[in-house]
Structure formats: C-alpha cells, structure tokens
Amino acid sequence: MAIEHDTLVHLSKTFGLFYLIALSVGVLIYAYWPRNKARFDAAARAILNEEDRPCP
C-alpha cells in the first residue's frame, strides 16, 4: 500500500499539533483585532433593534 499507517499516524501527531496552535492563534487575533471591535459590538446590538419586516 502506498500510504503507510505509520506515516499517517506521524502526520496526525505532528501536523495536527501545529494546526491546532496556528488555528487558536488565528482565531484569537481575529477576535481581538482592534478594528473588528466596532463591527462586533454593532452586531451584538443589532439583533435587539425592532425588526418587524425585512429591510427593503
């Protein structure tokens, strides 16, 4: 078989770890990027507005 079991295991044990770290860092940066703050705050408040009909 072309793909060896050990290769795949090795890949999940190494790449998986780096992937996890990179992803966590990326998400944290996105969430705390200063320029995004206004957008997030607006979104959090937007659902509370009256909304009886779609915007035209």
Place this chain on the structure above:
Amino acid sequence: MFKFHYKLETKAIALVLAIIGVSSIGGLVEIAPLFTIDQTVEEAPDMRVLTPLELAGRNVYIREGCNACHSQMIRTLRDEVERYGAYSRAVESQYDHPMLWGSKRTGPDLARVGNKYSDAWHAAHLINPRTLVPQSVMPAYPWLARTRLRTDDLPLHLTRLRTLGVPYTDAMIANAAADAAGQATPNTDRAWGVAERYGEATNVRDFDGATGAPTELDALVAYLQMLGRQTSIAEEPAAEGGE
C-alpha cells in the same frame, strides 16, 4: 448592486469554507490512519466467516435492536475479563458490517456468549426470559419462534458482503439458502455441506428444538452460539498493545 451582492456572497461562502476546513481536518487527521489500520491489526488465520444462518440471525439481532442493551466488546479491564472472558481483539470484528460493539449494558456483554448456555436455554429465554430468570428486564420475543426464516435472498446477502471484502466463496454463495436450512437440521446431506464449507467447528444443531423449516429463533440462537468462536486468537497469550 451586483458588486455589493457579490461581496456579501463571497463572505458567506468564506465562512462555509472555513467551517469545512476547521472541522474536517480534525476528523480526517484522526480517521485517516484508521483506513490503513489493517496494517496494524493482528492476524487470525483461523478466522471464519458467518454461515448464512448465523448471518440471518445477526440481522434479526440488529432488527430487534439487541445492540441497544447488549455490548459485544470486552474491554481490557480485569473485572470484565473475569466476568465475560478474554478481551475483544480488533480482528474478531473484521467482518462485521456494521460492528455491534454497543454502548450500554442494560444486559450483559455477549461477545463470548457462544456455547456458554445450551440451545434449549436460549430458545426458552428468548421466548420469555422470565421463565428462566425471574428478575430479568429483557423483553420477550415469542414471535421469533413462530416466524419462518426468509432464506431465498441469502445468496444476495453473501454476494453483497463479498463485495465489501468478506471472503465468501462461490460455493458458499450458491448454497447459501440450503446451508441455512442445513445448519438447523443435523444429520442430513445439507448439514454435511455446512461443515464442509464453513469448518468442522461450526455448530450444526436443531437450535430452536422444533422440527421443520428454520425459524428466526433458529437463526438468532445459531448467531448467539457462534459469538466469540470465529477465531481462537483470544485463547492465545495476549499480543503486544492494549493495557
């Protein structure tokens, strides 16, 4: 207007792609090695396939949802090994499409229940468990003894399983219906064919204790009496791995 729309649409799609990426890589990294797991699973050269009657019994077991209350997976824990027998090996369920390891023991584990009790005990117990075990909470399955087993489509069952990698031979497929009846009627020509094709260790008995065409009870008891007896690997000293 189109430009505005396009921008929004690409953002929603970017979110979709991100979700797919983030979620599937977790699954892939974990599952991919399992597709090559046959390289690590220990071998059991004496592993035999289920006979047509046992396979039909397995399908009755699935149909009645037995797997919701009975596991077929003995864990590598001392008390489980002492209670149910040697712990289950991966190879023992290699032909199980799907596996029936289960997740709940409202009743006991059945991985090695084969030949632990007599056929008559199983038949009576399935018809009404409380005649033998008054405290039991198992449902009664009286209709199994009344329902004639459908055997005409068994060659098709075996063919489909062979496609999925279960080593059924042409002779097994061709004789599937006859073998199902033969396994439940010992000392006939058809019965000898079963032993010839599936090995001398195969249980060839009148499982439900009633003569005539095989019933679903025959099939289910035949299946239960086979559990844990497809290979003798578990009787050998433990291989490396496990705990």
Place this chain on the structure above:
Amino acid sequence: MVSELTTGQRQMALTFLAMLALLGLFVAAFGRADPIGGHGWLVLVFSLLSLFAVLTNYYDPEPAADRSAAYYDAPVKAGIIIAMIWAVIGMFVGAWVAWLLVNPDLTFVEEAWASFGRLRPVHTTAVIFGFGGNALIATSFYVVQRTSRTRLAGHLSPLFVLWGYNLFCLLAVTGYLWGINQSKEYAEPEWYADLWLVIVWVAYFVLYLRTLARRKEPHIYVANWYYLAFILVVAVLHIVNGLALPLSWAQAKSYSLFAGVQDAMTQWWYGHNAVAFFLTAGFLGMMYYYLPKRAERPIFSYRLSIISFWGITFFYMWAGSHHLHYTALPHWVQTLGMTFSVMLLIPSWASAGNALLTLNGAWHKVRDDATLRFMFIAAVFYGLSTFEGSFMAIRSVNALSHYTDWTVGHVHAGALGWVAMITFGAIYASVPWLWKRKTMWSPALVEVHFWLALAGTLIYVFAMWNSGIIQGLMWRTYNESGTLAYSFLESVEAMHPYYIARAVGGSFFLLGALVACYNIWMTIRAPQPAGALQDDHPQERTDPVLEAGR
C-alpha cells in the same frame, strides 16, 4: 401555507408531489415482498395528502406582489407546531420504554413492534430529530431572516425542507416499528431514508446560504455561524457514516461499507459529532439569538462567542474516540480523543459563561419571566453537562461509567436540561411574536411547565447518576477471596428503584410538554389584539448605506 405561493409555484409543487407519489408507487410495487414496500405506500400517502392540501387551496387569491417586504413565517409557524407534536410523541415513547424497564411485561400486545428494542430508537429519533430537528429548522428560518433583515431566499424550498425532513422522520420511526434498522446508533434509518435526507439537507444548506447572501446587515450574526456549522457538518457526518451497500434497489436491508474497528471509529466520530453539531452547535445558535433578545441585552462578549465557536468546531471533531476507551481501538486514538474532550471544556464553558454573564444585571427578569428562566436553566445545564462530558471522557472515569446508566443520565442532562429547555424557551418567545400576540395565552402555565420540566430533569438525572455509579461499582467489586462480588443479575435487581424514579422523572417532563402544547394551542386560538397588526404593513425604510449599495 399555499396562500404564500404564486400560481406558478403552486403548479411546481403539484408537479413535484405527483412525481414523489409516482416514486412511492414504484417502490410499493417493486418492493412488495420486502419491508421497503410499506415505505413506498407511506411515501405515496404522504405525497397524495400534500397534493390534496395544495389542490384544495389552489384557487386561493395570489399573494400580494410585495410579499418580499414581510418575513416568510409560514414554515416557521408550521415547524414549531410540528416540533411540539414530535416532542409529545418522542417523550411519550421515552416514558413508555422507561416503564418497560420497570416492568418488562407492560407491553400489553406481544407483537414485534411493541417490544423495547424497536421502541427505543423511536424515542431517540422522535426527540432528537423530530423535536430537536424541527425546532432547529423552524428557529433557524426565524433567526436568519431577522438577523439578516431579509426574507427567506425562496418560497417552495423552505416548505420542501420542512416537509421533506418530516417525511424522513416518518420513514425512520415507522421503519423501526417494522424492523428496518441498520443498528448504527442515532443513524438507524436505512439507505433510502438516508439518501432522501441528503437531498433535503442540500436544499436546506443552499436555502440558508442564499438567504445569508441576501442579507442587509454587513456582519453575519454569530447565531448564524452556529446554524451554518450545524447544517454543514451534519451533512458531512451523515453522508460518511451512512455509506452502505443496499441488497438491491427494492430491498431495505443494506450492509455498512465499514467493518469492525473502522466502523466503530466512524460510528462514534458520527455519534459524538451529531451531539456536537446537532445538539450543541444548532442549539447554541438558538441561544445566541433568543437569550439576548428575551433579556433585551446584547450578548456579554461577542468576541468570546467567536472564540468558542471555532473552539467547538475544531475540538469536537477529535473527541469521538472517547466512546471507545479500553476497546480494540488503537491506544493513541483513545488518548487523542480523551485529550480533546477535556480541552472541549474551554469553549463550552466560554459559551455557558457568556450566556450567564449576559443575564447578569437582568436577574429580576429571570426571576419574573419563566421563558427567560428556561433559557437560563438551559445555559446552566449546558455548563454542567459539558463538564460532566469532559470528565467522563477521562479514561479512568470512563472505565467506571461506560456501559452504565451514567451515560444515559449524562445524555439526558444534556437533552432535557440543555436542548429541550432552550427549545422551550425559544418557542415560548417566538409564538407570541409569530402570531402577533402580546404574551402567551397563560404565563402561569409557562411557569407550571418550567417547574415540571425542571423537577423531571432533576429526578431523571439524579436517578441515573445513582444507578450508573452503583452499576459500575458492582461490576468491578471483588470480595475477600478475590473473585467478583456480584453477579450481573444482582446489578439488574439493584437498578429497580432507580428505574422507577427515572420513569417518574420522564413522565413529569412529558406532562410539561403537554401543558406547553395546550398553552401554545390556546395562544394561537386567542383573538388577535386590536392594533397589533399594524407592524405587518411594509413601510419604506431609507438607509443611505443600502441605497448606495443598490
């Protein structure tokens, strides 16, 4: 529902239903020697009834030309009512099988369909997919329209998604009773029902994405992220786990493509992530909209909701193998599953904490408003059961808890305490909004329901914790001579009082759902308050940004 369709759409619906009826007829004819034939008849009857419903309203006046100036709430209303019907069915069967474990001879009819093994999947499917699934579809339609400030992108496809999904649920549930079951837990329906669900689900996904693409808000609100993850990942899980080889096109039976350890891993990868993305992500979407809305406060930290979203999406996928500790699964996969299950606690508690902190400062509302209290208790139970889940995924704890009633208790802490409570909260919030009433018909009955549900959940969960731990301990106790102290049968006998308590708790919960049905029914029937309708009339809103965009 038909009145919202144009004549052209009505004709399309009729054509489609006629084709579906024909398909049902074919299956009934070719599969007459097999259980699948019965399902052919079911599809035939289902599509003929739908056909009849469209035909009787065929000559109704067409909808106004400006229907897109209002939200499309007909499928939301229908979805909520259907969800409540499934809730009663599923919880009734659940209570029924609970009583069967108290006294197995309570079946009355000694027929195959009435046995525990066939009724149990009816319970799980009816509550998870019937009640939970319909509630998710209905609320996702509601939320995506409000948060995007646009109408659903289509008129037939929402109806197709809703009714097609319910046809799937019907095929599943009736199939178990007839003995059609592929044994994979929480994925019991056979191949053809699975295929049908794939079609429905793709339509759902396309509809959701197209509606999001039409949105008038710059940002996609986080509730939609959760709903979208739910739709997407459930599709992937369902397709992979459902891969099977049918005996033939005219037979219900199929054999899974996977075998043994591979199948076990695939099944629990599916099983655990069905919990993650069906019972968690979807309902978190519900919570992130309805809880701030009802409390009239923005979510405590929007950033935290984003972080926990990606955490949940990522970590859950690795956690499935904790269902297979000490089994024939390779050791490193078990360890991986355990580690990620423990790490899951971080995003889970971030979500639960976020919800509770949103309520901080609105505790007087939680005290006075049973609807908000439903959501509050849901967040508490979400925190509790995710903690319990991570704890149970630790290998040494799992050695005790696995195969016992503790698992059942854990599942119900999540299902009753979290999923059902947040759903009831969302339903009690939306019903007056949808039917233009000031409040529910009887706020007192909401209060009654709340206490019934809470009492039922607590009784249930405590009974199962006790029985599970006792069971686990009895199985592993040795006596002085070094042999096992208890037979399996002794552990069964020891469960009896707890099984009674569990059945009582479940019955309480069922009673609460019946009260809810009555209250919802009376709210819908109550006369419309004068003047409340004025909001229905579209008004031109001028928004400079949007004008520029157009």
